[in-house]
Amino acid sequence: MKIAVAQMCSGIDPHENGRQLASLIAEAAAGGAAIIFTPEMTGLLDRDRSRAANVIRNEADDVVLLAARSQAKKARIWVQLGSLAMKVSDRPGEKWVNRSYLISPDGEISARYDKIHLFDVDISPDESLRESSAYAGGKNAVVAAIPGATLGLSICYDVRFSGLYEALTNAGADLLSIPAAFTVPTGTAHWEILLRARAIEAGAFVVAAAQSGRHEDGRSTYGHSMVVDPWGEVLLDMSETTGLDFCELDFRKVQEVRSRVPAVANRKKFELPAKLT
Structure with missing residues (x-):
């Protein structure tokens, strides 16, 4: 299977991000790929949530989903x-979801996945993220x-929770998608190690399309979109350059x-020891 991996530097305008995405999809198809993988938050990367609220839509109206x-x-x-x-509700104060999509060559939505593990962390004394x-x-x-x-399917911070990938491979997955917008410090320290670990544990291919560079909202992301084979060998590392690779x-x-x-076949269920009194 020939795949395409898109590394992006998404901004705060979904219309512009949608145009870039459409171009990348066309390029992937022209290059002979059967499927293209794109990063977390392909359509909008904006840490100003008041501003983001003005452009986040439901599925029927989302310009990036429609373009894809x-x-x-x-x-x-x-x-x-x-x-x-x-957006999943028009009720005031209702939270959004961080949702991944699989879209078929007929343009239909084949699967949806909402990010399970949300990134709540203090990155530095001056910067914190509270996804929840x-x-x-x-x-x-x-x-x-x-x-x-x-x-x-999984998204970004999910990569740190191996139980999710055990569940996915128990359900038959042999290809794991881990789109991301990793910060530079955590990416430098952990990105490749985590991706290779997930591939080795699962005996599966890992495709991790990533955001990269300095974004309009002021944040920086690590890049290094990767493809890792089931033995843990890195087949592709896109470094920090945005664009498409195969x-x-x-x-x-x-x-x-x-x-x-x-290891997948030899997995065993077990019980925790009784709590000490």
């Missing part, structure tokens, strides 16, 4: 839209079929690795 569906159908390509900030103050966390792990593979995935590698190291 239209271009997927026009180009006849699968699109794994890393995530969008999405604006977003509601998801409840369900999601796998979806694409030609030749079973895709497990990678070939041979899914015979999944069975080869899982036969050599049958």
Whole structure:
């Protein structure tokens, strides 16, 4: 399977981000990719939530989702839209969701996944992120079929919680998508290590499309979109440059690795010890 990976520096204007996305989808299809993977928050990256509230829409009205569906159908390509900030209710004070989409070559939504683990952290004395103050966390792990593979969906901070990927591979996933907008300090320290660990534990391919660079809202993201094979070998590292790159995935590698190291097959359920009194 030939895949395309988009590394973006999304800004605060969904219309402009949607135009860039449509161009990347067309380029991926022209390059022979069966599916394109895009980063977390493809449609809007804005830490000013008052300003963001003016452009976040529901599915029917979201310009980036509409652009992705239209271009997927026009180009006849699968699109794994890393995530969008999405409104799910018009009730005042209702939280948004950070939602990932799988879009078929017919332009239809094949799967949705709402980010389960929300990033609440103090990055430095002067910078903190509280994703849960604006977003509601998801409840369900999601796998979806694409030609030749079973895709497990996740988003960014999820990568630190290995239990999610155990659930995805127990459900048959042999390809894991981990779109992200990692900060530079955490990316430098942990990004590659975490991605390779998830691939090795699962005996699965990992595709991690990332945001990269200095964004309009003032934040900086790490980049280094990666593809990792089931043995933990890095097949693609896009460094910090935005744009598109391609990678070939041979899914015979999944069975080869899982036969050599049958960690998925050897998983056991166990009980915790009784609490000490």
